[in-house]
Amino acid sequence: MKFTVSPRLLDHFGVAMYNTVTKAIAELCANAYDADAKIVKINYTDSQIVISDDGLGMTTSDMKEKYLHLGRDRRGDESENGELTQSGRAVIGNKGIGKLAGFGIVQTMTIETWKSGEKTRLTLDRDALDTVEELESFDLQPTVTKVRSKTSSGTTITLSDFLEEVKRPEDEVLRAYLARHLPARHDWQIFVNGVKCSPGSIPGKKLGSMTSSKDTAGCVGTTSLRTIGAVWNPALASEFEIVLFRTPAYSA
Template sequence: MREEATLRIPVTVDKSHIIALGERLYGESIELVRELVNNAYDADASGVNVQINKDNIVVEDNGNGMTLEGLKEYFNIGSPQKRILKKSPRFAREMIGQFGIGKFSSLSACQRFEVWTKKDNFAATVTFDKHEWEKNKDVWHLPLKIHTPSPKQKNGTRVTLTGLTKNFKVSDVKAHLMETVPLKAPNFSVYVNGEKLSSQYIAGKKIPFLEGTEFGTVYGEIILVTSGSSPQEKAGIQCKVKGVTIKRDFFGLENLGSPAKKIYGFVNANFLPITSDRTGFIIDSPQYQAFEAVMQQVAKRVREQLRILADERGNRKINRRLKEAMKRIEKALLHNPDLCPFGLAAQGEKIEEGEEKLEITKEEKGGPPPEEWKEPKERGRERPKFEEFARKRPKIRSLTSTGVIRQLKAKEMGITCLVDHFGEDGPESYIEGSVVYINRDHPVYKEAAKTRLSFVMHLARL
């Protein structure tokens, strides 16, 4: 059998795909500003100035700048240089860029972008114009102008976007950069129209965490806003790679409803693989699965802290209602002296017409106390006062650290009330000795707690 000849065919890329790639790389055009600022970070810039104008956008940095070879590498689509270097030469920063295609995102919002750069004795300008690029399909070159650098000029790069096709609000650019660039990194500042950006401080309960995986470290901090107005930024946990926010996530905590609106913070995991548009993760990768397992454990801690914070707020309400309920019980005993503890009776004192002042008093006021009221004597001497406090107190079994305990005492008699979590399927209440346990998880309790009067009467009944 005669063998068939093996042919070879070339793999080509149409020039128009360069423009299509830039225009469709990101879902929002505002991402291009973030991409340019992050490029400056990778270039060891200590300062980046972003100027948003009606007709153009200028992003200028004081980074390392580029030589001629550096410019060629800059326009090399898919260049692996940053993945090979991994860290910047001056500040040893973890390189943010990975794919070598972000610079073309400028085409999503402009007709033309110009890159000026200077490194030591070299300075040049490269221009990419959509119309010129599309004129000749066989020409794959860009115009390059080499300048004589001025001794006063410092190293750095400036990217200018002209012929804007999208409108950019300065406030939107600021908010986006505050979330998506590493503003907390040392020796790095970003200015937008002359105003320095800084990450927003959020006050609240902080939950720091640091966990290890086989791929690397997962660390961060969750903040639960406890009081005051909510921060300006969106709720959620910022998932960062190398200090840059890729997306926000709640890791199942969004099912909590309104408490989820109080959850802020960040988590950083440099080993996570990200999508080419830098807006998501490769979720079926083993790295992401390990990351997800860690964050589910963190989410459990967050749920427990939210429960404690909710209990602390609810406990203030419970204490007020328990106090009111006990006053009602006291008042009821005054109206029903036959139910009062021995030695106590109700006495009414007229204040004004139609009103009585009620108090619990000793039954034989003004005379010697009954024999039963006298303190017992031991071996011919009176018991020392400190022994009064050595009486055996009831054992109270509190299931959580946020249980509410109140005592109602009448001479030698008294009860202790404990409001705590015993589960929705647990009893409404039960008694052990002189301790009354009230279940705050019970459906009847939750329904009664909605209004003041029903809550007070419910507690008094129990």
């Protein structure tokens, strides 16, 4: 006798939270942030979304033991650094389920990741997962190839076959959402169709600004800074502009 997991649970604990393009992409970008990526490039069209990062990437073993381990909490994993990434960033991704965020908006997710001279490619189909009796019995066969460089690493996730009810936001709306909900750091940049997400991406009336060139390992999330009366602490700033806005209620 043992517990089993119904594939329909994807709709309850993994997908329902990410039923908009902005939420799904933000969570996948959060995973890239937790992988210590410095640059994330999002190519966004009406037919697909491609999210590429230069983070730590995964080997085939990593994908099996970590990525495909649903519900895994890296914060409590002794092989990980708890609440911090390898570079010392505070972990921001959802606990073990954010990797499925793409299924909130598309039928097909293709993950291509490379590390230590090895590239692993895996395609996940939402409909196929829904047809198996037990999720644990679903056999996944990744494609593994060698790459020339053993030092480069990263991950590319391609989302395709949009669900019918999904609405595609304009580029500027997506950039504003990502700028609002993800950290602002000098070593972390996101581009949507070649245009960088920045505090200037957020609509609103600019009330004032302060800048700091102090280079520290700390960071401040952008949301807390865009509040009237926010306290500026130069010790936490890291080569970016602190801008105060009065913004209307915003959701995406």
